Amino acid sequence: MMMTTMMTKVFRHPARHGYAVEVSPFMPSRAACAASQHYGITGSGSLLVLDQTEAGVTLVRSWDWGDGLFDVAWSEANEHVLVAAGGDGSLQLWDTTNQLAPLRVAKEHQQEVYSVDWSQTRGENLVVSGSWDQTAKVWDQTLSPSLTTLTGHQGVIYSTVWSPHIPACFASASGDGTLRIWDVKAAACRLAIPAHKAEILSCDWCKYDQNVMATGSVDCSVCVWDLRNVRQPVNQLLGHTYAIRRIKFSPFSRTVLASCSYDFSVRFWDFSRNQPLLDSVEHHTEFVCGLDFNLHIPNQVVDCSWDETVKFYSPACLSAPH
Incomplete structure (x- = not known):
């Protein structure tokens, strides 16, 4: 199903395996990638800042760190x-x-930090982190001593994401199979959803509806949830053949989201359709771990993989009329 007309710009960083990528909220051409040596199992990590140009992708800045880097977020x-x-x-x-x-x-x-996110709502400037120590922590923008530590998950936390709509509210996804919604001001869990019978590696909020979220799991499914009625998902998106590593909602379309997987593919979905799969892009030769939509360039996606590449591209399915 791969569209051969798709223009892809590739950056290769030898011996660094990509875990996460995020496009700058300020600069349309800029993205950051968190990467690790030796597939993140041992060794050091690198943080890469990349700019896409007419000709390709250039390295603006890179820093090395003594341990693997698993996630990145722009201020x-x-x-x-x-x-x-x-x-x-x-x-x-x-x-x-x-x-x-x-x-x-x-x-x-106390253990690996697997996720970090920067709040997007006006009037606050907070960072949330999620760790394998089963806690989430909230910090101010200087990373001074954490403001609060939230406990409740019975497994490692893989994903922590701020609500783009509700101040001081974030979601977390865990190896315990639950999606949790947290109220930072009350330092309390407001909702715990048994979303999958397997580990959940990623969650994200719909950019257009504060009640819609999605989860991606080791069970190969993406579930879309309405937080007002969580007895069953609004839709279950099936097609991946290995664990789903990361999911992201489109900033341009209410019902479109992307998922990337250990099956080497990136899939694009419209959960409002009877046949929700829009396309499957298979341009990596290893686990695809990081994924982001460009907020400034409609339909542009950036992803990163354990195959040592970061790719910028615009899948045809996103510009096609839905």
């Missing part, structure tokens, strides 16, 4: 600042104008 307030999540239990605050060392390192988590 929503300062175009030069980003935060990365480390296998050593640390979060590091980096500045693209400062070449040498992180601005700050916060090391409170």
